[in-house]
Amino acid sequence: MALGRAYSVALVGLNGYIVEVEADIGQTLPAFVILGLPDAALNEAKERIRSAAKNSGIPLSRRKITANLIPASLPKRGSGFDLAVTMAVLRAANDIKPTGRTVFIAELGLDGRLRPVRGILPAVMASVQAGYPDVVVAHANLGEASLVPGANVKGYRTLARLALDFGADPQELALDFEPEDEAGHGDSEPGAQAVPDMADVSGQGEARRALEVAAAGAHHLLLTGPPGAGKTMLAERLPGLLPDLADNEAMEVTAIHSLCGLPSSAVQLVRRPPFENPHHSATAAAIIGGGSGLPRPGAASRAHRGVLFLDEAPEYERRVLDALRQPLESGELVIHRSAGTAAYPARFQLVLAANPCPCGKASGKGLDCTCTPMMRRRYVARMSGPLLDRVDIQLQVERVSLADFGQAGAEEDTAAVARRVGDARRCQAERLRPLGMETNSQVPGRILRGALRLPAGATRILDHSLERGVLTARGYDRVLRLAWTLADLSHRDMPDTNDIGQALGLRQAASAAA
Numbered sequence: 129m130a131l132g133r134a135y136s137v138a139l140v141g142l143n144g145y146i147v148e149v150e151a152d153i154g155q156t157l158p159a160f161v162i163l164g165l166p167d168a169a170l171n172e173a174k175e176r177i178r179s180a181a182k183n184s185g186i187p188l189s190r191r192k193i194t195a196n197l198i199p200a201s202l203p204k205r206g207s208g209f210d211l212a213v214t215m216a217v218l219r220a221a222n223d224i225k226p227t228g229r230t231v232f233i234a235e236l237g238l239d240g241r242l243r244p245v246r247g248i249l250p251a252v253m254a255s256v257q258a259g260y261p262d263v264v265v266a267h268a269n270l271g272e273a274s275l276v277p278g279a280n281v282k283g284y285r286t287l288a289r290l291a292l293d294f295g296a297d298p299q300e301l302a303l304d305f306e307p308e309d310e311a312g313h314g315d316s317e318p319g320a321q322a323v324p325d326m327a328d329v330s331g332q333g334e335a336r337r338a339l340e341v342a343a344a345g346a347h348h349l350l351l352t353g354p355p356g357a358g359k360t361m362l363a364e365r366l367p368g369l370l371p372d373l374a375d376n377e378a379m380e381v382t383a384i385h386s387l388c389g390l391p392s393s394a395v396q397l398v399r400r401p402p403f404e405n406p407h408h409s410a411t412a413a414a415i416i417g418g419g420s421g422l423p424r425p426g427a428a429s430r431a432h433r434g435v436l437f438l439d440e441a442p443e444y445e446r447r448v449l450d451a452l453r454q455p456l457e458s459g460e461l462v463i464h465r466s467a468g469t470a471a472y473p474a475r476f477q478l479v480l481a482a483n484p485c486p487c488g489k490a491s492g493k494g495l496d497c498t499c500t501p502m503m504r505r506r507y508v509a510r511m512s513g514p515l516l517d518r519v520d521i522q523l524q525v526e527r528v529s530l531a532d533f534g535q536a537g538a539e540e541d542t543a544a545v546a547r548r549v550g551d552a553r554r555c556q557a558e559r560l561r562p563l564g565m566e567t568n569s570q571v572p573g574r575i576l577r578g579a580l581r582l583p584a585g586a587t588r589i590l591d592h593s594l595e596r597g598v599l600t601a602r603g604y605d606r607v608l609r610l611a612w613t614l615a616d617l618s619h620r621d622m623p624d625t626n627d628i629g630q631a632l633g634l635r636q637a638a639s640a641a642a
Contacts, residue, residue: 370401
């Protein structure tokens with residue numbers, strides 16, 4: 129008997145680390161020990177592996193089996209190590225040939241079936257980046273794993289077929305067992321979802337314009353107005369205005385969806401910006417990420433490169449809303465837990481929708497509101513000032529008039545608006561590419577006041593607002609970013625005074641109406 133060796137991948141957040149699995153068969157009484165900080169799911173692999181090997185025709189040794197996962201200090205979680213541990217044990221018993229630098233990622237069923245696991249895309253990406261391009265996965269994960277450039281992926285349905293390819297005796301193997309494809313994650317192409325059309329929104333010319341500006345520059349948006357004004361309809365149509373994701377962006381988004389077990393990552397890259405709409409009862413862990421053990425991604429990370437929509441924003445817990453301040457600035461979430469630290473990308477567009485007061489009737493239309501001034505202030509104050517200061521566009525949405533409501537179907541559709549958004553995105557991409565950025569919302573203040581500095585006369589109204597305390601320094605920069613987006617939509621080389629005035633109006637419209 130010899131020391132067996134195989135390789136797998138441990139995920140910490142979206143970062144993957146190669147794990148070397150050593151297996152030794154001793155001369156003592158039967159036992160199966162797994163070392164290397166395994167979690168409960170990995171510890172349970174001992175019984176899965178014994179049954180799977182027996183039912184595949186290659187039963188494990190009756191001696192003591194010790195499996196060591198290196199590095200020992202790195203926490204290992206999940207059932208994706210089943211196959212690597214099995215191959216290392218079979219090699220230690222000389223039942224198969226050496227596996228070389230092949231990486232094995234799959235769960236085992238008791239009948240010897242290879243089952244798919246979550247996070248296969250980031251795991252294969254990490255394997256290729258570490259110099260281990262040969263990867264074996266469950267057949268149901270084959271389509272997703274094959275999305276990684278440079279990976280030499282093979283998919284198997286049973287342990288017996290895999291062992292046969294690695295030199296096991298075919299006369300002992302249970303090769304007549306051919307399971308059906310898994311009906312779960314990873315084996316069918318997700319169906320295309322219908323995109324809500326802007327033509328469904330009646331009237332609301334100012335809000336439609338604000339939505340177009342938000343899409344063109346990737347700006348955050350707050351819509352305040354009475355119930356039924358169309359705030360949710362507008363927010364749901366924002367993803368349809370955004371351009372398709374580039375290859376690197378699509379790989380990031382698909383990796384997150386794979387880690388979360390979402391079906392959108394099954395056999396193709398996610399090309400459309402995601403849309404997340406969590407309920408207002410969601411906890412901080414559900415929005416930001418967390419949980420027991422190593423932290424898992426939340427709605428903010430699932431909305432990476434897309435839209436995070438918080439309807440009835442004042443109904444969320446204030447600490448949940450304030451927890452979004454970090455990713456709004458950095459585009460990343462770093463979550464610390466006792467079992468470790470995980471970092472997830474979270475560069476999303478935040479869209480908040482809120483009523484003007486608890487009863488929702490406080491608006492400029494003269495409707496009867498039953499809320500006291502103190503109730504209104506408390507309601508709006510649930511969204512903290514530091515959070516709102518990071519929201520570029522803050523717009524008051526009024527009820528649709530009868531005249532606008534009667535002209536349903538006469539509005540521009542999503543395709544027409546998306547074309548203008550795409551043109552504006554190309555303009556800013558050409559201007560910002562030498563600076564290493566893609567959209568106006570990413571431009572820092574030092575560049576806005578440096579390489580992209582506007583003439584003093586153009587920013588006079590902004591300077592006056594800053595001096596009076598109407599704008600913070602952060603708000604000053606965000607108005608400048610909005611002005612650049614308005615100029616891109618108008619195909620101008622730089623913003624003029626009119627663009628600055630419009631940008632300032634878009635940022636202050638909600639507060640002025642209140």
